Amino acid sequence: METVTTAVEARAIVKKWKNEGKTVGFVPTMGYLHEGHMSLVQKAAEQNEKVVLSIFVNPMQFSPNEDLDKYPRDFDADSKLCEDNGVDLIIYPDPKEMYPEGFCSFVDMTGPTRELCGKSRPIHFRGVCTVVTKLFNIVQPDRAYFGQKDAQQLSVIRRMVTDLNMPIEIVGCPIVREKDGLAKSSRNQYLSEEERKAALILSKSVFVGQELVKKGERNAKVVCDAIREIITSEPLAKIDYVEAVDFDTIEKIDKLQGTILVAIAVYIGSTRLIDNFIDTV
Numbered sequence: 001m002e003t004v005t006t007a008v009e010a011r012a013i014v015k016k017w018k019n020e021g022k023t024v025g026f027v028p029t030m031g032y033l034h035e036g037h038m039s040l041v042q043k044a045a046e047q048n049e050k051v052v053l054s055i056f057v058n059p060m061q062f063s064p065n066e067d068l069d070k071y072p073r074d075f076d077a078d079s080k081l082c083e084d085n086g087v088d089l090i091i092y093p094d095p096k097e098m099y100p101e102g103f104c105s106f107v108d109m110t111g112p113t114r115e116l117c118g119k120s121r122p123i124h125f126r127g128v129c130t131v132v133t134k135l136f137n138i139v140q141p142d143r144a145y146f147g148q149k150d151a152q153q154l155s156v157i158r159r160m161v162t163d164l165n166m167p168i169e170i171v172g173c174p175i176v177r178e179k180d181g182l183a184k185s186s187r188n189q190y191l192s193e194e195e196r197k198a199a200l201i202l203s204k205s206v207f208v209g210q211e212l213v214k215k216g217e218r219n220a221k222v223v224c225d226a227i228r229e230i231i232t233s234e235p236l237a238k239i240d241y242v243e244a245v246d247f248d249t250i251e252k253i254d255k256l257q258g259t260i261l262v263a264i265a266v267y268i269g270s271t272r273l274i275d276n277f278i279d280t281v
Contacts, residue, residue: 001083003090007138010091014052014139022049026141028132031055032072033081036176036184040145043173045086052139053082054091056098061127072186091138098134107133112159112250116152116263117274120240128153129160136166143169147176149183151261151276155250175275177203183275190271198236199268202275205230209262210277218256218281220244231266240265240272247278256281 004010014024025044029037033055044051055078062068075092082090106126112118113125136144146154158170176184181203182196191199205227212223224242231237246253247261256279263276 001079001087001090003079003092005092005094006097007093010052010089010138011140013089014050014141017050018140023143024048024050024052024139024141026135026139026144027051027053027087028135028144028146029053029055030057030071030186031078032074032186032189033078034176034184034186036147036149038081038085039176040147040173041082041085041087043171044143044145047143047171048141050088051086052089052091052141053087054093054135054139056091056093056131056135058098058127058131059095060099060130061121061124063121063123066121067187067190072189091135098131106130107160107164109156109160109163112152112156115245115250115252116241116243117265118152118250120265125153125156129156132157133160133164136168141168143171145171145173147173148278149175149185149274149276151247151263151278152250155247155261159248181207183273185273187271187273191268195236195269195271198234199271199273201231201234201237202264202266202268202273206262206264206275206277210279213256213260213262213277213279213281220252220254220256220262223256223262227262227264231264236268238267240267 025048027040057071107129108126154172161168161170182199209223209227227242231239242264244253244262247259259280261278265274
């Protein structure tokens with residue numbers, strides 16, 4: 001396994017692989033890796049001959065009042081996990097490498113970024129789209145892998161790749177959960193013991209909503225109200241949103257039909273956590 005810190009180094013390695021006819025899978029991350037990230041790596045290794053993973057805490061997608069400075073980082077642990085799971089190349093750039101002095105070019109999107117996390121985090125997806133485009137241009141992978149836990153991000157990246165004619169297959173991978181149901185997240189480590197128990201209200205509510213849909217409920221309000229009722233039963237939980245949307249457009253829907261996304265964002269104490277389910281009905 002190799003680790004590089006610049007775009008020039010990464011391109012040279014990937015170019016050599018491409019010249020040898022090898023396929024390349026890419027997993028973009030912000031580090032502090034866990035089993036959820038490794039599930040993406042394993043899928044990339046199954047479908048490609050080489051696997052590239054990036055570790056970059058992207059300052060452009062954090063608002064001034066968000067947790068950029070305290071976002072967890074542990075490169076040594078990340079590197080060992082990557083080596084143990086078959087990553088061939090880690091890209092670990094400095095912010096000045098990604099955003100040099102005078103940087104003024106951005107990738108922005110309307111439509112799928114307006115709802116859900118786009119409402120409460122208005123600059124977030126501009127930052128995501130910009131950094132992912134830059135990484136795609138550096139790596140030029142055949143396939144890129146994103147987790148369903150960040151379902152809106154997955155939908156946004158698929159739309160961006162389609163709209164901008166990027167020759168990359170976007171592969172979505174299922175949510176990886178703790179044994180008690182909590183979705184794996186780097187931000188889970190912010191939670192106190194009491195908050196960690198309270199956070200189970202997210203998966204509990206999502207599973208109830210999912211079961212309602214499975215049993216035939218097609219009224220989005222009924223499903224979302226059931227989820228809200230469960231979340232509000234937890235004193236430490238504060239709802240940011242509970243919404244049902246079309247997965248491809250991220251537009252709100254009243255009737256559940258087609259490919260749907262029911263997504264929630266909830267503060268447990270000061271920590272914002274997300275969860276969701278996707279279904280075709």
